[in-house]
C-alpha cells in the first residue's frame with residue numbers, strides 16, 4: 085500500500101495544559117474532561133501515555149484564549165487529588181502531517197522525526213494515527229520545522 | 241458544527257512497546273524509529289507526552305507478531321542510553337471512536353471517557369485528533385468497552 089503524505093499543517097493558536105501525578109484508575113479521565121466540558125472549553129489534542137507506579141499524565145491542547153479558564157476548571161481537582169500538578173505552556177505549535185496509509189509504511193514516522201532532528205527541533209509530544217501524525221514543538225521552531233517537513237515529503 | 245460519531249473500531253492484533261527514561265532532546269525519536277524502520281516493522285500508534293526532569297516515554301503499538309523483534313531493535317539503544325527501560329504488553333486492544341468535528345464539540349472526549357468509566361474500564365493510553373479518539377485498554381475489557389461506546393454514541 086502506497087503512502088501519500090498530502091499536507092503539512094501548522095496550528096499556532098493552541099496552548100497545552102498538562103495534569104501530572106493523576107491516579108491510573110477508571111473514572112479519572114472522565115472527571116477531568118467533565119470539568120473541562122462544563123466550562124464549555126473545546127479540546128483538540130489529548131495525549132496520555134502508560135502509567136508508571138500507578139501515576140500518569142494527561143496533556144490536552146486548547147485555544148490559547150481558553151487556557152486560563154481550563155486551568156481554573158481542573159484546579160478544583162486538587163481537592164480530590166492533592167498531588168495533582170497542572171502545567172501549561174502557550175509557547176507551542178502543533179504540526180500535523182496528514183496522509184493515507186501512514187501506518188502501513190514503516191518509514192513515515194522515522195522520516196518525520198528525522199527531518200525535525202536534522203534542523204535541531206525538539207519534539208515535545210507525539211500523537212499519531214493511520215492518517216495523521218501530530219507533534220507539539222516550541223513556537224520558535226514552527227517555521228523551520230514546517231519547511232523541513234514540506235521538503236522531506238516533497239510538498240511545496 | 242455538529243459532531244457525528246460514525247464508528248467504534250476495536251483493534252485486537254496489537255501489542256505496545258514502551259521506552260521509558262529517554263532523554264528529551266532533538267534526534268531521540270528519530271533514532272528510535274530508525275531502528276524500528278530498519279527492522280521493517282510497521283508502527284500504528286505513537287504516543288509521547290511532555291517530559292518531566294528532561295526524561296520522557298515513547299509508546300508505540302505494533303502487530304503482536306512483531307513485538308519481539310521490535311524490542312530487539314530498540315534494545316541496542318541501551319548502549320547509548322543506559323537508563324532506557326523497555327516494557328511491552330500484548331494484553332491490550334486499541335479502541336477508536338471515529339467521526340467528524342470531534343474537536344469542536346466539548347463533550348465527545350468526556351462522553352467517551354465516561355462511558356468507559358461507567359463500565360469500570362481503565363484507560364491506559366489516549367491519543368486523539370479531530371476525527372479520531374483512540375484509547376488503549378486491557379484485552380479483557382474489549383467487549384464491554386465496545387458495547388458501552390456503541391450505546392453512548394447511539395450506534396448499533
Ligand SMILES: C[C@@H](O)[C@H](N)C(=O)O
Pocket residue numbers: 106107108109110111112113114132140353357361362363364
Ligand atoms: C488516567 C486515566 O486515563 C485513568 N486511567 C482512567 O481510566 O480514567
Ligand SMILES: C[C@@H](O)[C@H](N)C(=O)O
Pocket residue numbers: 197201205206207208262263264265266267268269270288296
Ligand atoms: C523524546 C523525543 O521525542 C525527543 N524530544 C526528540 O525530539 O526526538
